[in-house]
Amino acid sequence: MVSYDGSCGKRQRLLVVANRLPVSAKRTGENTWSLEMSPGGLVSGLLGVADEFETKWVGWPGVDVYDAAEKNALSKSLAEMKCIPVFLEEVFDQYYNGYCNGVLWPILHHMGLPQEDHNDTNKTLQTQYDAYKKANRMFLDVIIENYEEGDLVWIHDYHLMFLPQYLKEHNNKIKIGWFLHSPFPSSEVFKTLPSRSELLRSVLAADLLGFHTYDFASHFERTCTRILGVEGTHEGIVDHGKATRVAVFPIGIDPNRFIKACALPEVRQQMTELKERFAGKKVILGVDRLDMIKGIPQKFLGFEKFLEENMDWRDKVVLVQIAVPTRNNVPEYRKVKTQVHGLVGRINGRFGSVSSLPIHHLDCSVDFNFLCALYAIADVMLVTSLRDGMNLVSYEFIACQEAKKGVLVLSEFAGAAQSLGAGAILVNPWDVTEVSSAIKEALNMPLEEREKRHRVNFQYVKTHSAKKWGNDFISELHTFSESEMKSKKISLGLPQQDVVQRYSKSNNRLIILGFFGTLTEPMKNQNEELELKLNPELKGTLKALCDDPKTTVVVMSRSGKNILDKIFGEYNIWLAAENGMFLRDTTGEWMTNIPENMNLDWVDGAKNVFNYFTDRTPRSFFEESETSLVWNYENADAEFGRAQARDLLQYLWAGPISNASVDVVRGNHSVEVHAMGETKGAALGRILEEIVRKKSTTTPIDYVFCSGYFLEKDEDIYTFFTPEVVSSKLSHETRSTSSSSNPSLKKKNLSTNVIDLKKGNYFSVAIGQAHTKARYVVDSSHDVVDILHKLAVADTTIATTSGPFSEREDYQTRNANADWKPWINYVKLRELAIGDTEPIDV
Numbered sequence: 006m007v008s009y010d011g012s013c014g015k016r017q018r019l020l021v022v023a024n025r026l027p028v029s030a031k032r033t034g035e036n037t038w039s040l041e042m043s044p045g046g047l048v049s050g051l052l053g054v055a056d057e058f059e060t061k062w063v064g065w066p067g068v069d070v071y072d073a074a075e076k077n078a079l080s081k082s083l084a085e086m087k088c089i090p091v092f093l094e095e096v097f098d099q100y101y102n103g104y105c106n107g108v109l110w111p112i113l114h115h116m117g118l119p120q121e122d123h124n125d126t127n128k129t130l131q132t133q134y135d136a137y138k139k140a141n142r143m144f145l146d147v148i149i150e151n152y153e154e155g156d157l158v159w160i161h162d163y164h165l166m167f168l169p170q171y172l173k174e175h176n177n178k179i180k181i182g183w184f185l186h187s188p189f190p191s192s193e194v195f196k197t198l199p200s201r202s203e204l205l206r207s208v209l210a211a212d213l214l215g216f217h218t219y220d221f222a223s224h225f226e227r228t229c230t231r232i233l234g235v236e237g238t239h240e241g242i243v244d245h246g247k248a249t250r251v252a253v254f255p256i257g258i259d260p261n262r263f264i265k266a267c268a269l270p271e272v273r274q275q276m277t278e279l280k281e282r283f284a285g286k287k288v289i290l291g292v293d294r295l296d297m298i299k300g301i302p303q304k305f306l307g308f309e310k311f312l313e314e315n316m317d318w319r320d321k322v323v324l325v326q327i328a329v330p331t332r333n334n335v336p337e338y339r340k341v342k343t344q345v346h347g348l349v350g351r352i353n354g355r356f357g358s359v360s361s362l363p364i365h366h367l368d369c370s371v372d373f374n375f376l377c378a379l380y381a382i383a384d385v386m387l388v389t390s391l392r393d394g395m396n397l398v399s400y401e402f403i404a405c406q407e408a409k410k411g412v413l414v415l416s417e418f419a420g421a422a423q424s425l426g427a428g429a430i431l432v433n434p435w436d437v438t439e440v441s442s443a444i445k446e447a448l449n450m451p452l453e454e455r456e457k458r459h460r461v462n463f464q465y466v467k468t469h470s471a472k473k474w475g476n477d478f479i480s481e482l483h484t485f486s487e488s489e490m491k492s493k494k495i496s497l498g499l500p501q502q503d504v505v506q507r508y509s510k511s512n513n514r515l516i517i518l519g520f521f522g523t524l525t526e527p528m529k530n531q532n533e534e535l536e537l538k539l540n541p542e543l544k545g546t547l548k549a550l551c552d553d554p555k556t557t558v559v560v561m562s563r564s565g566k567n568i569l570d571k572i573f574g575e576y577n578i579w580l581a582a583e584n585g586m587f588l589r590d591t592t593g594e595w596m597t598n599i600p601e602n603m604n605l606d607w608v609d610g611a612k613n614v615f616n617y618f619t620d621r622t623p624r625s626f627f628e629e630s631e632t633s634l635v636w637n638y639e640n641a642d643a644e645f646g647r648a649q650a651r652d653l654l655q656y657l658w659a660g661p662i663s664n665a666s667v668d669v670v671r672g673n674h675s676v677e678v679h680a681m682g683e684t685k686g687a688a689l690g691r692i693l694e695e696i697v698r699k700k701s702t703t704t705p706i707d708y709v710f711c712s713g714y715f716l717e718k719d720e721d722i723y724t725f726f727t728p729e730v731v732s733s734k735l736s737h738e739t740r741s742t743s744s745s746s747n748p749s750l751k752k753k754n755l756s757t758n759v760i761d762l763k764k765g766n767y768f769s770v771a772i773g774q775a776h777t778k779a780r781y782v783v784d785s786s787h788d789v790v791d792i793l794h795k796l797a798v799a800d801t802t803i804a805t806t807s808g809p810f811s812e813r814e815d816y817q818t819r820n821a822n823a824d825w826k827p828w829i830n831y832v833k834l835r836e837l838a839i840g841d842t843e844p845i846d847v
């Protein structure tokens with residue numbers, strides 16, 4: 006339960022923001038209003054949530070109000086219901102009828118964009134889009150007025166897709182969830198929307214995004230990838246280091262509300278009257294807003310076919326259709342209404358008689374008790390949505406059928422088909438014959454079978470309530486935001502001053518850096534030919550760090566020896582190529598660390614596949630080394646690159662690596678195949694041994710700065726120095742064997758006393774990762790460059806313009822507060838006593 010904060014028993018405050026308030030106002034006189042429950046499943050679902058939290062609702066009150074006194078009076082009435090109105094005034098028509106329900110709604114339901122009416126220049130897609138944004142800003146203003154620190158903001162539905170971004174721009178700390186009640190379409194359909202990217206980006210500003218089904222969530226993720234080029238990961242959608250969690254929360258109803266209603270004397274009376282009214286007939290029930298997505302014409306066509314083909318049923322069955330009026334000012338809705346009325350007339354004309362009509366069609370909403378009575382007496386519930394977010398009517402029917410055990414015929418295109426499919430008869434509403442057969446099967450179904458099906462669905466409806474839905478969503482929002490906060494605290498807080506001060510006070514420092522994306526020159530534009538070069542800003546800095554006798558710099562890269570030699574050959578530095586399979590200090594030779602039994606037979610075949618895809622994917626490139634191959638499509642077209650990566654993997658699995666002992670790693674924009682078990686962290690122990698041996702210093706390493714843009718599997722490099730693992734890692738690093746021609750790393754035990762990290766003298770810094778094992782996160786390689794500059798000057802008091810930093814003339818100014826000291830050319834050398842077991846203090 007998340008509704009209480011535990012300490013003082015206060016309920017969590019929740020601002021529920023939806024286009025529609027749970028109550029709609031009707032003017033009853035001057036400044037007087039009556040409030041009625043709003044129609045639709047969103048409101049029904051949310052009512053089940055409200056009690057759990059200290060909830061306030063923000064939304065449109067259902068009427069146009071312009072006069073200040075009237076607004077005041079209505080606001081007061083609504084306040085009693087914990088509702089805060091957003092008066093949308095003249096924006097409403099183009100926002101709600103225009104962009105929300107004329108443009109977004111059909112797109113979300115796979116119905117395509119409407120044809121623009123060029124004669125009506127006041128209602129173009131652009132003016133509707135502008136109104137939509139304006140309406141979202143009006144919601145923003147009301148939320149800002151009412152927001153209190155710590156409130157969770159739960160935004161609902163397609164009406165408010167800009168709100169997450171607007172709210173985060175206003176206050177980045179607000180925890181925001183957004184839930185889509187409608188389906189999310191295939192990317193092919195969403196792609197047609199002119200403002201597709203802006204809408205997606207804005208929604209991604211939220212912390213948590215919820216959908217009714219896996220289908221909708223994966224459509225959304227895929228659409229983001231295709232349109233924005235961002236990646237869906239296990240954490241959610243990651244864009245520039247910010248993760249937005251995407252999850253599935255199927256809505257439910259408040260089942261007890263319906264169960265209790267069915268037991269009310271008034272409802273029982275209505276049930277009796279209905280049974281008398283339809284005596285001798287089976288009742289098929291339809292309850293839908295009169296919306297084109299609900300497939301009412303398809304329902305009638307299926308019923309017509311059933312009557313055509315089953316003469317014996319003609320006077321024994323009736324279809325009662327409640328068609329709740331909705332969105333009357335949208336042209337498509339008026340069309341569907343006309344179409345439905347035409348069909349009712351035709352079918353009743355064909356199969357009706359003076360005393361009985363096969364279809365009882367009502368163009369109105371009904372009162373809750375009467376609705377429950379209808380649900381309870383129906384033999385069959387017929388839901389033929391062409392596409393539907395969930396369809397709560399199906400749930401409500403089940404809740405009211407404890408006595409009768411009626412049959413649910415349910416469209417496979419409703420979200421509910423994934424939850425109630427086990428007990429329902431699923432149909433494709435476009436298939437008239439299938440609908441007709443399903444009606445027949447349902448009407449003829451024996452009691453035993455009905456009981457069995459009902460039991461399954463009733464159990465589901467009872468246990469998957471709206472309350473559970475709301476709690477699940479809010480819990481997730483809490484949990485996710487908290488973990489996000491943790492990572493943000495890290496990411497915001499690389500304590501630069503501390504990093505520098507501790508560095509300058511240490512005597513044997515180790516700096517471990519990644520290469521690609523860390524030290525490489527940033528790309529200026531996407532079309533640039535990619536050649537791995539050292540960031541020119543770093544040249545002097547790196548030289549200063551490498552030449553400092555108290556500092557050892559190691560570049561750990563998955564790149565091969567040649568590349569590292571070419572780029573770093575002139576520095577006094579340690580190079581670990583191919584993730585540590587080869588090691589060299591630039592004054593010496595390359596040493597190999599490849600285990601003797603490592604099978605590399607797969608490499609040549611895999612190379613062919615990598616070459617093939619590199620040729621066919623503009624701006625992708627491929628790095629090969631002796632033990633690994635990496636194909637990088639970071640600069641290629643995002644969608645094409647992903648598709649190619651998928652195909653590349655298929656070719657690899659089918660051929661060269663099918664039986665090989667390799668790890669395959671899919672990075673954000675890369676595919677890497679490397680010999681099994683080879684990670685940067687795994688190699689680090691062996692590398693340290695060699696460094697310690699070569700340096701022959703008795704001073705333990707007392708400071709470590711480790712930063713890179715590493716793959717997830719290489720993140721063990723960050724945990725290497727954490728207290729729990731450092732000792733075990735070091736004492737087990739003995740796996741070094743020689744390869745034929747190269748000198749090999751010497752096999753020996755490295756004791757823990759070679760490292761003595763004073764508390765806090767370890768800085769692991771990931772670049773641009775939302776979730777990482779590193780202690781700190783920075784946004785980009787610029788931040789790493791910046792901190793390296795600071796470390797390079799940390800020991801000096803004299804800033805020279807001709808010295809190593811001349812390429813950064815602003816340096817002295819920027820480091821005005823740095824702790825300047827003269828270069829200390831001090832190193833006390835003593836052979837390390839191997840085998841000592843001093844405790845490490847990290």
Ligand SMILES: O=P(O)(O)OC[C@H]1O[C@H](O[C@H]2O[C@H](CO)[C@@H](O)[C@H](O)[C@H]2O)[C@H](O)[C@@H](O)[C@@H]1O
Nearest residue numbers: 025045046047162186187256393394395396397
């Ligand atoms: O507010 P309206 O324009 O009158 O429309 C009513 C609601 O229709 C949509 O409901 C959806 O939400 C249901 C609950 O999650 C779901 O079961 C159903 O499949 C959806 O169609 C719309 O998404 C809501 O915003 C409207 O309030």
Ligand SMILES: O=c1ccn([C@@H]2O[C@H](COP(=O)(O)OP(=O)(O)O)[C@@H](O)[C@H]2O)c(=O)[nH]1
Nearest residue numbers: 044045046047049294329370371396397398
């Ligand atoms: O006259 C009526 C008939 C039905 N409903 C309610 O409208 C909701 C319809 O929700 P559903 O999820 O089936 O579809 P939506 O209309 O939201 O697309 C259900 O809770 C019904 O109880 C209503 O408010 N008035």
